Amino acid sequence: MAGLTAPLLGLEKKSLREQALAALRTAITSGELEPGRHLVETELSEMLQISRGTLREALRQLEQEGLLSAGPRGRLSVRHLDEKEIRDIFAVRAALESLAARTLCELPDRQHVTQSLHKAIDAMSATADGTLEERIESDLEFHRTLCRLTGNETLLHSWQSLEGSIRMSIMFAGREKGVSNMSVDRHRDIVAAIDTGDAALVRKTILEHMDTAAATLVS
Amino acid sequence: MAGLTAPLLGLEKKSLREQALAALRTAITSGELEPGRHLVETELSEMLQISRGTLREALRQLEQEGLLSAGPRGRLSVRHLDEKEIRDIFAVRAALESLAARTLCELPDRQHVTQSLHKAIDAMSATADGTLEERIESDLEFHRTLCRLTGNETLLHSWQSLEGSIRMSIMFAGREKGVSNMSVDRHRDIVAAIDTGDAALVRKTILEHMDTAAATLVS
DNA sequence: CGACGTACGACTGTAAACAGTCGACTTACA
DNA sequence: TGTAAGTCGACTGTTTACAGTCGTACGTCG
Known part of the structure; x- marks a missing residue:
């Protein structure tokens, strides 16, 4: 059973x-x-x-x-989100995911981690031609998985508290800007960085990813 | 009016x-x-x-x-917090406050910031001989102020969502361990670091502060 | 004409009642 | 005696009803 x-x-x-x-x-x-x-x-x-x-x-x-x-x-x-608020949300998100990535680097079996993340990326590829909503969901799914794999429940919970705001930011700011910011390759970079186990590299990769995403939305 | x-x-x-x-x-x-x-x-x-x-x-x-x-x-x-959860909570807290401190470094008028923080530290000194509860409150007040001064409402909100858990961690783990971890001097170090505007230094100072605090609670 | 008052409508704050579900205890039966 | 059915009690899920407050539109009085 x-x-x-x-x-x-x-x-x-x-x-x-x-x-x-x-x-x-x-x-x-x-x-x-x-x-x-x-x-x-x-x-x-x-x-x-x-x-x-x-x-x-x-x-x-x-x-x-x-x-x-x-x-x-x-x-x-x-809630209405102006550009400053979107930047602020992504700054917090970056801090959380940066912690997540760093934590994953220090985990004993990164094998399982990278495997799960690759699966999430594959799911993203599958929806690459879908609607905006679908692509956003699979993107968020990847990042949520990133947090979940750390095993830090508090981290996951904090991230999820932010998830609605993140989704709102992307949906609204992204509608006009024609977001294509959810590139699959960028995410592969993150996983690759985690795989190296180099905490500084991972942190840098995540922060850049977030900066890019935020910049796409507000510029 | x-x-x-x-x-x-x-x-x-x-x-x-x-x-x-x-x-x-x-x-x-x-x-x-x-x-x-x-x-x-x-x-x-x-x-x-x-x-x-x-x-x-x-x-x-x-x-x-x-x-x-x-x-x-x-x-x-x-909720019952075990030692792992306390460490997890403090890890997230560290990530948030690290962002806060870094943000403060980049603010135009650090004058006002450090002034407000010094005021909060003075309040801590005033309760230095008070009950455990009082000292915890003034300590949290300092860190809350740290987040508030960034002007990032999302950051403040996320921190406050964690505040209850933080307070619980300190109260329970701290009761037996006889927490004296809320040293005024440590906090002066943080403000001093912010005053220099050196983001890397600030980040390091905060992370050490959190590590020390968490270690005191779970060791 | 303007300030004040007043009656009405729209919502939220709060309370009290009803319904369904699970666990524990009891009872009947083999 | 052990097991299965049945009953009771304790909670949570949900709904309905009531009270209070604020805004608005209108009317009155100076």
């Missing part, structure tokens, strides 16, 4: 709160709920067919993820 | 949710709610004299801050 993970676990029904959370995240990053838009609880709750109480729990979570900003009297609106 | 900020804003009553949040944070970090303890919503809500709905919103927030961990069926318990 061991090793039968995913398929059987399909029975576990996600709570409405989680479903609402996912739906709202998607709605926001897809632009269906445009930045600056005021969110009215009663409206949303009947759109999503859930009660306000349940909705509010999801909203709190989104608020803390930085996708929503609170105005006076608890008034929520979709 | 301009410039009359703080005193007049005293009227703003915090919502019950925020009060509950603060109360629970305190209860957890003070050890009143010991690690591993199961939290029962109905119990807490009547302890705090608030409804479950309001409480649940606060719990979601604490969950995301990493102070609570979710078991099966949404069962919440106070």
Whole structure:
């Protein structure tokens, strides 16, 4: 019975709160709920067919993820990201992923690490001709894997807290700029650097990658 | 009428949710709610004299801050930190504060920055003979200020998301180890490094500071 | 004409009630 | 005696209802 993970676990029904959370995240990053838009609880709750109480729990979570900003009297609106904020987000992201990469260098079996990362890169190649959304997702998947492989749960959690903001940055700034910034080769460079085990090189590679990405979005 | 900020804003009553949040944070970090303890919503809500709905919103927030961990069926318990997790937390903290310090180096007016930081250090000196809690608070206040002064809201937010975990680490691991790790001098070194504007030096100083702190807690 | 007041509408804050699920304990039966 | 079915209690998930607050539009009085 061991090793039968995913398929059987399909029975576990996600709570409405989680479903609402996912739906709202998607709605926001897809632009269906445009930045600056005021969110009215009663409206949303009947759109999503859930009660306000349940909705509010999801909203709190989104608020803390930085996708929503609170105005006076608890008034929520979709966060608007200006160029400075995007730069700031990517600076934090760079710091986190830099830590991740450095940590991976010091791991005993880099074998498994680079193998997993190559798999993620292959997934990116597969979506290279897909929609913007698909390419963004596989790109983020790579970077999330980078953090997960460190085994540092706190690091992964911090990164995921930022993930929504990152996705928003790319989607909005990227729509006009015609982002092609998610090159597969760049990611191979990162893995190669990790493979060498040279922490300084890895750090440098990641920081450059982030700088490039951020510059593409705001320039 | 301009410039009359703080005193007049005293009227703003915090919502019950925020009060509950603060109360629970305190209860957890003070050890009143010991690690591993199961939290029962109905119990807490009547302890705090608030409804479950309001409480649940606060719990979601604490969950995301990493102070609570979710078991099966949404069962919440106070998170227990082992030594690896403490090291992981401090690694992320180091990455964030390293970014903060580096950013401060590149700021136009380091005058104002170092001035504010010296003020925070003075506050630390003032509580040097106080209780463990007081010293921890003034220590965290210094590091929070470090992040705030960068002007990078995302950085500050990420750091604050970690703050509860940091406080927990110090309180629990520190209780037995008799933490004296919050030396005022160490912090002066950091400010001095920032004052030089040498990013590499600053980074090194911060990382050493974090290493020392983490080592004190887990060794 | 302008300042003040007032009634109404729109939302959020908060509370209380209902429903479903899991575990523990008990009981019946082989 | 051991095992399976059944019942009870304890929680969480979710919904519905109520209260309070702020803005707005309109009306009144100076």
